[in-house]
Amino acid sequence: MPAPVLCLKNVIKAYEDHVVLNIPELQLDYGTYWLLGENGAGKTTSMKVMAALIPSQGEISVENVQAKQQPVQFRRLVNYAEAEPVYPGFLTGKDLLGLYLKTKGKGYRDLDQIIHLLGIHEFIHRPVSGYSSGMLKKLSLVLAFTGMPKVILLDEPLITLDVQTVPLINKLVEEFHTQFGVTFIISSHQPVSGSSIRLQVQDKNIVAAHGVI
Numbered sequence: 748m749p750a751p752v753l754c755l756k757n758v759i760k761a762y763e764d765h766v767v768l769n770i771p772e773l774q775l776d777y778g779t780y781w782l783l784g785e786n787g788a789g790k791t792t793s794m795k796v797m798a799a800l801i802p803s804q805g806e807i808s809v810e811n812v813q814a815k816q817q818p819v820q821f822r823r824l825v826n827y828a829e830a831e832p833v834y835p836g837f838l839t840g841k842d843l844l845g846l847y848l849k850t851k852g853k854g855y856r857d858l859d860q861i862i863h864l865l866g867i868h869e870f871i872h873r874p875v876s877g878y879s880s881g882m883l884k885k886l887s888l889v890l891a892f893t894g895m896p897k898v899i900l901l902d903e904p905l906i907t908l909d910v911q912t913v914p915l916i917n918k919l920v921e922e923f924h925t926q927f928g929v930t931f932i933i934s935s936h937q938p939v940s941g942s943s944i945r946l947q948v949q950d951k952n953i954v955a956a957h958g959v960i
């Protein structure tokens with residue numbers, strides 16, 4: 748049997764003395780997961796912990812690469828797109844894309860195609876301070892598709908997107924999952940993929956929507 752893609756062991760995340768997550772063990776196989784939970788349950792915190800973007804206790808690994816022991820290698824395996832992305836306003840979309848391409852390396856797909864698909868080419872040369880929230884969202888999603896990650900975490904990927912763009916994002920998720928073997932964890936109030944496996948942040952733990960994994 749193949750090893751799980753993502754493993755969390757004895758993970759505890761607290762903000763000062765407020766424990767938000769306490770996950771004894773979580774193992775996720777290749778799949779598309781839909782992360783649910785009420786407001787403040789800890790969905791965003793879970794994603795940031797899984798991507799090792801914020802400190803936490805315990806072990807996090809993707810395909811046996813440990814976040815704490817092999818941080819550079821780990822960073823290449825996990826991409827994360829924030830619910831409400833914020834970038835330094837003076838940078839252009841092209842600057843940010845160049846930065847990501849430099850750090851993430853060669854991608855699965857020609858990004859120019861995705862940029863044109865989402866209409867980002869029309870504003871990519873402008874500083875992001877002048878972007879609308881939907882334009883920023885599109886840019887952040889393209890950045891999440893850079894490199895060759897094994898796991899992509901999308902926090903509320905559909906908010907602020909226009910109705911024409913939503914199916915395009917669903918299609919990209921489907922394509923990266925089936926063709927490139929990417930595991931997705933998506934927090935959304937709307938289902939992103941019909942075949943997604945439901946996970947719930949509940950009582951500080953992450954459980955299958957109908958019972959503990």
Ligand SMILES: Nc1ncnc2c1ncn2[C@@H]1O[C@H](COP(=O)(O)OP(=O)(O)OP(=O)(O)O)[C@@H](O)[C@H]1O
Pocket residue numbers: 762767784785786787788789790791792793
């Ligand atoms: N930087 C922070 N400092 C202190 N507490 C925080 C911080 N970020 C989040 N929290 C707290 O952690 C808990 C979980 O927040 P989180 O943003 O992960 O929830 P969420 O499930 O994503 O919520 P929502 O659905 O409202 O976006 C909340 O009680 C929140 O107040």
